[in-house]
Amino acid sequence: MxxxxxxxxxxxxxxxxxxTLGPMILLGVGVLLLYVIFKQFMKSGSTAGKIGWVIVGLLLLSTVVLSNIHAVIGFVAAYALYVVISKWRNNDHVLEGKIVEEDDPFTNFERQWAELNK
Structure with a gap:
């Protein structure tokens, strides 16, 4: 079950x-473009250039990044898929209360030592 x-x-x-894969890709591209705009803002020497880069950055933020904010649902789904896969793999190692033989010699030693002390 x-x-x-x-x-x-x-x-x-x-x-x-x-x-949500498409919006996730567009969100990534938007964030990358915002990073490029920020780097250009830092390189700009004039006040007019800095104001221009801020305006371009705000336009990009409002159009590309904020319009794809529902892509966060895709990131949550990717994390949920990761958790499901990790639990599925962990579930393979434990079989309904049966002892799973492992190749680790220390685990086998501990189990055998516990059997000898009984």
């Missing part, structure tokens, strides 16, 4: 991630 819920949750997160 737990694996079924993990699968359904992972499938929903994957679909949401695919739907």
């Amino acid at each position: 737990k694996r079924c819920m993990l699968f359904v949750g992972g499938l929903i997160a994957f679909i949401v991630l695919l739907v």
Whole structure:
């Protein structure tokens, strides 16, 4: 039952991630362009140049970055998919209360030592 819920949750997160992939890419491009504008702002020596870069940066912020703010849902879905996959992999190691043999000699030693002390 737990694996079924993990699968359904992972499938929903994957679909949401695919739907919001375009806005996530545009948000990344917008943030990259804002970084370039900031670097140009820092290089600019004149006050008029700095004011111009601030205006361009604010226009870019209002059009590209803030309009794709729903791409944050895509980042949340990507994180949820990561959590589901990590829990799925951890669930493979534990099998309904059965002891899983590991290749780690220290784990085997500890288990055998505990059996000898009983």
